[in-house]
Amino acid sequence: MALPGARPVRAPRGTEISAKSWQTEAPLRMLMNNLDPEVAERPDDLVVYGGTGRAARSWEAFDAIVDTLRDLEDDETLLVQSGKPVGVFRTNTWAPRVLLANSNLVGDWATWPEFRKLEAEGLMMYGQMTAGSWIYIGTQGILQGTYETFAAAGRKLISQGRAAAVAGKGSLAGTITLTGGCGGMGGAQPLAVTLNDGACLVVDVDETRLDRRVGKRYLDEVATNLDDALATLQRAKDEQRGWSVGLVGNAAEVFPEILRRHRAGEITVDLVTDQTSAHDPLSYLPIGYEASELLARAEADPEGFTRDAQASMAQHVRAMVEFQDAGAEVFDYGNSIRDEARKGGYDRAFEFPGFVPAYIRPLFSEGLGPFRWAALSGDPEDIRVTDAALKDLFPENSHLHNWLDAAAERVEFEGLPARICWLGYGERHQAGLLFNRLVAEGKVQAPIVIGRDHLDAGSVASPYRETEAMADGSDAIADWPLLNALTAASSGATWVSIHHGGGVGIGRSIHTGQVSVADGTELAAEKLERLLTNDPGMGVIRHVDAGYQRAADVANERGVRVPMEPTIRNTETAW
Numbered sequence: 018m019a020l021p022g023a024r025p026v027r028a029p030r031g032t033e034i035s036a037k038s039w040q041t042e043a044p045l046r047m048l049m050n051n052l053d054p055e056v057a058e059r060p061d062d063l064v065v066y067g068g069t070g071r072a073a074r075s076w077e078a079f080d081a082i083v084d085t086l087r088d089l090e091d092d093e094t095l096l097v098q099s100g101k102p103v104g105v106f107r108t109n110t111w112a113p114r115v116l117l118a119n120s121n122l123v124g125d126w127a128t129w130p131e132f133r134k135l136e137a138e139g140l141m142m143y144g145q146m147t148a149g150s151w152i153y154i155g156t157q158g159i160l161q162g163t164y165e166t167f168a169a170a171g172r173k174l175i176s177q178g179r180a181a182a183v184a185g186k187g188s189l190a191g192t193i194t195l196t197g198g199c200g201g202m203g204g205a206q207p208l209a210v211t212l213n214d215g216a217c218l219v220v221d222v223d224e225t226r227l228d229r230r231v232g233k234r235y236l237d238e239v240a241t242n243l244d245d246a247l248a249t250l251q252r253a254k255d256e257q258r259g260w261s262v263g264l265v266g267n268a269a270e271v272f273p274e275i276l277r278r279h280r281a282g283e284i285t286v287d288l289v290t291d292q293t294s295a296h297d298p299l300s301y302l303p304i305g306y307e308a309s310e311l312l313a314r315a316e317a318d319p320e321g322f323t324r325d326a327q328a329s330m331a332q333h334v335r336a337m338v339e340f341q342d343a344g345a346e347v348f349d350y351g352n353s354i355r356d357e358a359r360k361g362g363y364d365r366a367f368e369f370p371g372f373v374p375a376y377i378r379p380l381f382s383e384g385l386g387p388f389r390w391a392a393l394s395g396d397p398e399d400i401r402v403t404d405a406a407l408k409d410l411f412p413e414n415s416h417l418h419n420w421l422d423a424a425a426e427r428v429e430f431e432g433l434p435a436r437i438c439w440l441g442y443g444e445r446h447q448a449g450l451l452f453n454r455l456v457a458e459g460k461v462q463a464p465i466v467i468g469r470d471h472l473d474a475g476s477v478a479s480p481y482r483e484t485e486a487m488a489d490g491s492d493a494i495a496d497w498p499l500l501n502a503l504t505a506a507s508s509g510a511t512w513v514s515i516h517h518g519g520g521v522g523i524g525r526s527i528h529t530g531q532v533s534v535a536d537g538t539e540l541a542a543e544k545l546e547r548l549l550t551n552d553p554g555m556g557v558i559r560h561v562d563a564g565y566q567r568a569a570d571v572a573n574e575r576g577v578r579v580p581m582e583p584t585i586r587n588t589e590t591a592w
Contacts, residue, residue, distance in 0.1 A: 019061030022076025026052040026060060028433055030395025032463050036087045039393070039464045039536040044115050044512050045086040046393055046433065047151040047466055047532070048072055048079075056155050056432040058201055063100075063142075065153050066201025067520060068300030070145025074100030089114060100142040100149060110540065113505075115512035117151075119144025122517060127524040129297070133319065143297075143518060150514035150530040152468035154389055155431030156204040156235055161420060161439055162377075162387055162472065163209035166350075167194070169376035170288055171213055174346055180287060183257050189215025190257040192287035193250050195275060195340075197268030197333070198352075199226045199236065202520065203292035206350075208235040211259030212423055215288075216250045218275075219261065220268045222308040227263035233429045239263040243274065247284050268293060269304050269329040272336035280343055289340045289347045290372070291333065295354035296522035298326040327361030334358035338365050348372045351472075351482035353521040374486040379589055381483075382560040382568035384442030384553035386473035390452065391435040394463035400434045401425070402461050403452060410451050411444065442553040443575050449535060449545035456537035467545070468532035471519060474556020476501045479519065479526035488564045488587035495527040501555045505531035508551045509544025563587075 028049040029035070036042040051072040052060045063071045063079065073079035078101040085095050085102050094108045097117040120143050122132060135141040147153040171188025174180035183190035194210045196203070199221040207230065210217035219236065221227055230236035237260050240246035246262045253260035264271065268291060278284050294300035299315040302308055303325035315322045334354055341347040347369040349355050358366040373381070380386070392399035404421045411417055420438055440448060452465045469476075477483045480492035498515065505513045510531040519526045533548055535541055557577050560568035564586030572579050 020063060020076055022080070023061035024076075025054060028053060028395070030433075032394065037089065038091050040091055040114050040511055040534055041086050041089045043393060043464065043466050043534040044151055044532070045083060047391065048082065048086075050391070050432045051148060051151055051153050053432040056153060065145065065148035067145040067148065068200075068294040068297050069143045070148030071100055071142045072148055072151060074142040075139070078102065086115075099140070100144070111509055111544065113510050113513045116506070117144075117149060117512065117514035118516075119149040119514065120517040120523065121515065121527075122523070127517065129323075129523045132523045144514070144516045146471040146516065146519045146528060147468075147530065149516060150471070150532070151512070152389070152466070152530060152532050153201075154391055154433070154435035154437065156201060156230070156233070157424070157428050157431070157435065157437055158387075158389060158470060159202050160205040160209060160424070160428065161437050162470070163205040164212050164420070165380070165439060166372050166376055167209050167213050167215070167288075170346055170348065171215065173376070174287060179344070179346065183214070186257060187213035187215065187259070189213040189259075189288070191254055192216065193218065193254050193285065194288040194290070195220075195272065195286045196289070196350075197221065197272070197291040198293035199230050199263060200294065204230045204235050206290075206292060207237070207261030207263070208427065211237070211261050212427065214257065214259045216253035216259070217261040218246055218250055218264060220264050220266050220271045222265070222267050222302045224265045227265065230263065233431065234427060236263050237261045239265070243271065247275070247278070251284060267302060267304055267329070269333040272333055272340075276336045276340055276343070279340065279345075286340060286345050289337055289345050290350045291337065291354055292350045292352055293354065295330055295352045295357050296518075296520055296525075298323040298330075298357060301326045301330060301357075303329040304332070327357050329361070330354055330358045331361030331363035331366075334366050335363055338368050341369050348375050349481070351479075351520055353481050353525060356481060356525075371482055371485040373483050378560075378565070379567055380439070380441075381474040381556050382565045383571050384474050384556040385439050386441075386553065386556060387437055387470040388440040388445050388448060389435060389437040389468055389470070391433045391466045392461065392463065393433065393466060394461065395433055396462055397430060397434040399461040399463070399465070400430075400436050402455060403465065404436060406451055406455060407438070407448060410447060440553075442550075442557050442571060442577065445553050446546050446549035449533065449549040450542055453535040453537055453542050453545055456535055464534055464536040466532060466534055467549070468530065469552075471516065471528035471530045474553060475559040476530070476552075476555065477519070477526060477528035479521055479528065481521050481525055483526075489562075489584075491563055497555070497559050498527050498529040501552070502529040502531075504551050504555060505529065505548060508548040509533065510548050565589075
């Protein structure tokens with residue numbers, strides 16, 4: 018049942034604004050864009066993605082936020098506490114227009130039961146990462162990070178002789194990837210695999226999710242049974258071409274069955290991961306439950322549902338571990354399924370790594386991470402212009418060119434037209450200034466919003482994901498995202514957010530987001546240069562402090578000031 022006050026929401030398009038400036042029109046449109054039916058998983062419930070990640074606490078709060086943004090001056094700041102607007106203060110033109118804090122609980126109280134009690138009392142909401150920070154851009158938002166991850170996994174397989182490099186093809190050519198979950202985050206997986214020329218089977222309990230991904234070309238087809246799915250994937254593997262198949266089923270049942278066939282030599286699975294909503298046991302469907310029952314049964318008996326979900330996750334993860342025993346490359350994709358499986362009684366749950374220490378950390382050491390932008394005009398042509406301008410700005414970056422070309426060809430927009438790519442320290446501010454010039458010169462029709470995922474080089478403390486297995490053991494130190502938020506707020510961001518939980522769940526992470534607006538003004542240019550230099554710089558100094566040689570080299574090469582000489586503990590390079 019939808020929350021009271023539900024109604025269709027769609028961000029305005031064009032150059033006429035209802036707020037007092039583009040600096041406040043931008044957060045207004047992006048909040049609305051998060052709840053566009055093309056974008057959000059359950060917009061009537063204000064849920065954007067990740068099972069329970071909301072854009073606002075209630076429809077009453079949503080309306081109050083919208084009204085306040087329309088009336089906000091350019092020297093005022095709106096404060097939003099877990100999806101509810103709680104105050105407006107006069108600050109200054111460099112200060113953020115909006116400051117948001119979502120799901121944050123004091124340590125001893127940072128548990129799912131405590132959070133759910135407070136949520137039921139109307140005192141909190143779960144903000145996920147980009148749901149409660151109003152910068153979700155649909156499944157594309159995680160797509161390039163997923164693409165980079167699978168590319169690195171494929172290169173690792175090749176380097177270890179477990180897969181053969183194919184000339185002119187991506188690193189997953191001639192391989193099969195098995196994964197679970199095709200929602201707002203997991204829906205990026207099949208396209209990321211096929212962009213790397215691999216074959217992919219994605220299992221989801223909800224057929225509508227799979228159909229939605231087919232409709233947006235993130236998934237190639239939905240199979241009616243496992244035999245047909247595997248036969249299709251084997252043909253794609255033999256032909257060394259990218260192809261993806263969705264299968265309706267429970268991963269906790271399907272993974273063990275495919276493992277049996279893998280062991281019997283009927284099929285060879287090369288890569289295994291998962292992106293079901295395991296971070297919140299009430300969003301993971303236990304074995305024996307119908308998908309249509311999930312919300313009602315979770316609400317009726319949350320403790321019993323959690324136990325059943327964790328028991329199913331134990332079976333799910335057991336299959337993943339045993340795939341690794343049988344020669345597959347296996348990794349956790351940041352949804353806390355290993356810890357939930359441990360709670361479900363499986364004692365080998367942590368025998369495969371998370372994706373960040375396995376593949377991505379060397380990129381983080383360079384300040385590389387997600388850089389996303391949205392065209393407030395609503396015109397896809399503005400994204401075409403920005404794509405072309407970025408390629409001209411970085412003419413030698415063939416990897417970036419290949420990505421932008423592939424995204425232009427394969428990615429359908431959801432809500433406001435948007436794009437994402439990965440840029441590093443010394444690059445992001447150049448892109449921001451470029452976009453601001455495009456606005457000033459009228460080469461795009463309206464301002465551009467620039468943001469990122471909270472999953473970035475220096476913006477998160479998450480021991481089961483981004484900061485797992487840090488070289489100096491600093492996995493759980495949450496000072497870094499807090500420093501990141503303070504730095505963003507001091508450097509000209511238009512809105513800044515501090516969240517708890519994200520994609521891994523209550524008690525497991527603290528993370529920060531920042532968003533800026535390229536409106537063509539000189540003030541915006543000053544802000545963008547500082548913000549988009551300092552923000553990825555946080556990633557460099559965080560990894561210098563942890564002892565990564567690559568980060569220390571980047572700091573020296575690019576002039577990042579670090580007051581104390583680092584103790585080098587890690588010299589790894591990217592796959």
